[in-house]
Amino acid sequence: MALIYRAILLHPIYCRALMRGNPWGWQRGGTVAIGAISLLVILAASLMLDSAVRPRRTGRRSWQGLFLHLLTMSGLFGLFLAVSGSAIVAAALAIGLQLLFVIGSNAKHAMLGEPLLFSDLTLFAALFRHPSFYLSALSAAQKVGAVLGAGGLLLALAWLFVPRLSPHLIGVGLLLAVLGMMSLFLRSRAGRDLARKPDMPADLARHGLAATLLLYWLRWRATPDPPILAASVEERGADQARPELVVVVQCESFADPVDLTGDPRLALPGLTRARQAAWQWGDLGVSGFGAYTMRTEFGVLFGRSEGDLGFRQYDPFLTAKGEASYALSARLGAWGYRALFVHPHDLRFYGRDRLMPAIGFDRLVGEESFPPVTAGQGRYVDDRTLGAELRTLIDAATGPTLIYAVTMENHGPWTKDRVAGSPGGLDAYLHHVRSSDVMLADLADHLAGTGRSALLVFLGDHRPSIPGVLEPGQARHTSYVMLRFTPGDGDASGPGRADLTPDELHHAILRAARAD
Numbered sequence: 001m002a003l004i005y006r007a008i009l010l011h012p013i014y015c016r017a018l019m020r021g022n023p024w025g026w027q028r029g030g031t032v033a034i035g036a037i038s039l040l041v042i043l044a045a046s047l048m049l050d051s052a053v054r055p056r057r058t059g060r061r062s063w064q065g066l067f068l069h070l071l072t073m074s075g076l077f078g079l080f081l082a083v084s085g086s087a088i089v090a091a092a093l094a095i096g097l098q099l100l101f102v103i104g105s106n107a108k109h110a111m112l113g114e115p116l117l118f119s120d121l122t123l124f125a126a127l128f129r130h131p132s133f134y135l136s137a138l139s140a141a142q143k144v145g146a147v148l149g150a151g152g153l154l155l156a157l158a159w160l161f162v163p164r165l166s167p168h169l170i171g172v173g174l175l176l177a178v179l180g181m182m183s184l185f186l187r188s189r190a191g192r193d194l195a196r197k198p199d200m201p202a203d204l205a206r207h208g209l210a211a212t213l214l215l216y217w218l219r220w221r222a223t224p225d226p227p228i229l230a231a232s233v234e235e236r237g238a239d240q241a242r243p244e245l246v247v248v249v250q251c252e253s254f255a256d257p258v259d260l261t262g263d264p265r266l267a268l269p270g271l272t273r274a275r276q277a278a279w280q281w282g283d284l285g286v287s288g289f290g291a292y293t294m295r296t297e298f299g300v301l302f303g304r305s306e307g308d309l310g311f312r313q314y315d316p317f318l319t320a321k322g323e324a325s326y327a328l329s330a331r332l333g334a335w336g337y338r339a340l341f342v343h344p345h346d347l348r349f350y351g352r353d354r355l356m357p358a359i360g361f362d363r364l365v366g367e368e369s370f371p372p373v374t375a376g377q378g379r380y381v382d383d384r385t386l387g388a389e390l391r392t393l394i395d396a397a398t399g400p401t402l403i404y405a406v407t408m409e410n411h412g413p414w415t416k417d418r419v420a421g422s423p424g425g426l427d428a429y430l431h432h433v434r435s436s437d438v439m440l441a442d443l444a445d446h447l448a449g450t451g452r453s454a455l456l457v458f459l460g461d462h463r464p465s466i467p468g469v470l471e472p473g474q475a476r477h478t479s480y481v482m483l484r485f486t487p488g489d490g491d492a493s494g495p496g497r498a499d500l501t502p503d504e505l506h507h508a509i510l511r512a513a514r515a516d
Contacts, residue, residue, distance in 0.1 A: 038090065043073055068207070076098075078178060083171070111467065119315035120315075195207070198310060225319070229325040246337065251458065270437035274481040289472040290463065290472065296462060300503075302320065302503070337401060338362050340361065344381035369389065378419070391446045419432075440458050452487065
């Protein structure tokens, strides 16, 4: 090792030869020796990196998790060696990739309160399909740095590429051997018994990040679709009084500012009035913080609890098509309702353009139905504009109609330039959430004035993440209200306050829709 360090420090030409994987001109033995040393170094370094993953591990790691970690890092080394032919390049890429995962996981834990999940890797594809949605949060300097860094990496890989066949074949052999060992281990009793039920914090502490990502992905793939849900006789019956209109508004990052800050002066007048008139209202116990809109959306739409979902709970939209018969749109559709899905954003995001028709929505209303966002208006279509479109759809509805809307105005980040003249942070959030509150009040007034039977459900999908102001903690609930409008003498008495989870809200909507 001393000879290698001396060569790196004193002999640039020798260093370049070392990076190419054959410093002494050995055709076989030298390459294998350099590869073995490089692999041992990254395995040791990777264990140190993994110990930095938050939340920090408090006890001993399981031997199964350690074994899977070492196999994973060895497999990455073999993959990069097969591509580049250079042991040093393979080692640098393998440890660099792990470093990227550790940094990303810790950043996510600090902002959202949970570590990196296997389902988060699907967002890489979304990054290329919808770059503006993610890259808009980066400064110009960060964007330039990312482009230059990626270009520099490609040039370095091209310069250090080894044309000789032998190191590439060694990399392929190592990768195949690792995959074989991993397959045998996971089929053994010791592997089969790992992570049988989702408990991410405990499994991360017990097995480490790499092993947990791999195990959860495998368990997710093995989870079957639930049995098809057939409409019950009660649901098919036509002798029950049902509201002509069911309007569900899932409001982005909507939460009661009093709950967030403890300051009663920040109470929202529309929400306060809606609670007083509500048939049912309460806290909505969402699982995510600052993100994961689709978890709440899935719960309300499909009525399946996280316990029912198992390893699908982390990103249920990935497998939602297999559960289409459970969807609110499908169940109300069996009662004769026409279903509309409204979202003032690119419907391709999370595949809503394909998923919503598959689960029973008859019409999709996307960003093309709204005027372009102008300078000073904000980053997204504001909730008052969305509310105006919803009132138009309500007036145009003929026959039983479900309208499910997902808002965008309150989406982060909450930077100082978010609202003109605002320092950002909580001040910017309050500016936007008041717009949501006005939308709620306007919709309630409009439905009350139509003279038609209606059910209005308004809910927040998760709390906002505002670094230094609102950060992940034990309290994650948002708010929901359900208002029933009946022609004549007004609403019948309802359940009043009832704190629910999103899946429980799904069933509450069905109960309210078929109540006399």
